[in-house]
Amino acid sequence: PVDSSFALSLTGKLVIVTAGGTQENIDPVRYIGNRSSGKMGYAIAEQAVRAGAHVILVSAPTNLKVPDGVDFVLVDSARSMQQAVDSRFDSADAVVMAAAVADFRVVNMANQKIKKMETMTLELVKNPDILYGLGQKKSHQVLIGFAAETERVVEYGMGKVHKKNLDMLVANDVSKSTAGFNVDTNEGYFLFPNQDAKEIPNMSKQEMAKAIVEELATLIQSK
């Protein structure tokens, strides 16, 4: 049953949500990761199901319970996340990129466990930008990105809105201990290409997820 507290229903819409921090392999037993808990993305997936959407949650490993009613796709690296999202993009109505995608991966993953040594250098190379790629090829799809910034949140955020051809960006000020990685609350701004920024006060990630899904439904309707 669709939750009637949502102003607009997402019934019949396919929403892809990415979540968690990607893992970039170093060798068979080690990876480069980040502190993303996945909470924001999982909360958005849950709220989008409540609003009636068909939700595909593409997630890097987390400690969270998969919300009821989502189709779950487990990935690890940025490249595996890109493959999972790109292959489903044509039929999607919206993509919400809440995942913390590693900017770099290891150039040559070792096939055997690396033995200890006095010094050791890892060569890294830039990962593909999944969201930028979607922005280049989008037709009807609504694209929502996230950004965690420590300074000049609106300025840097608007730069990402335009560069990545987004319909909305959730820009978090992670210099505050009450927002962003690994906490249960969040705050920041909703940024749009042709609309004033909305300042979002501190609230639970579930409440913010609901607000994001409301914006998403409005953006889908106005396409």
Ligand code: CTP
């Ligand atoms: N993103 C992505 N693929 C990447 C890096 C980021 O799809 N390789 C997405 C994130 O999921 C997020 C948005 O792009 O929705 C912004 O991520 P962010 O790390 O803030 O921006 P970057 O473009 O990576 O820039 P920088 O880290 O240098 O600020």
Ligand code: CA
């Ligand atoms: Ca980044």
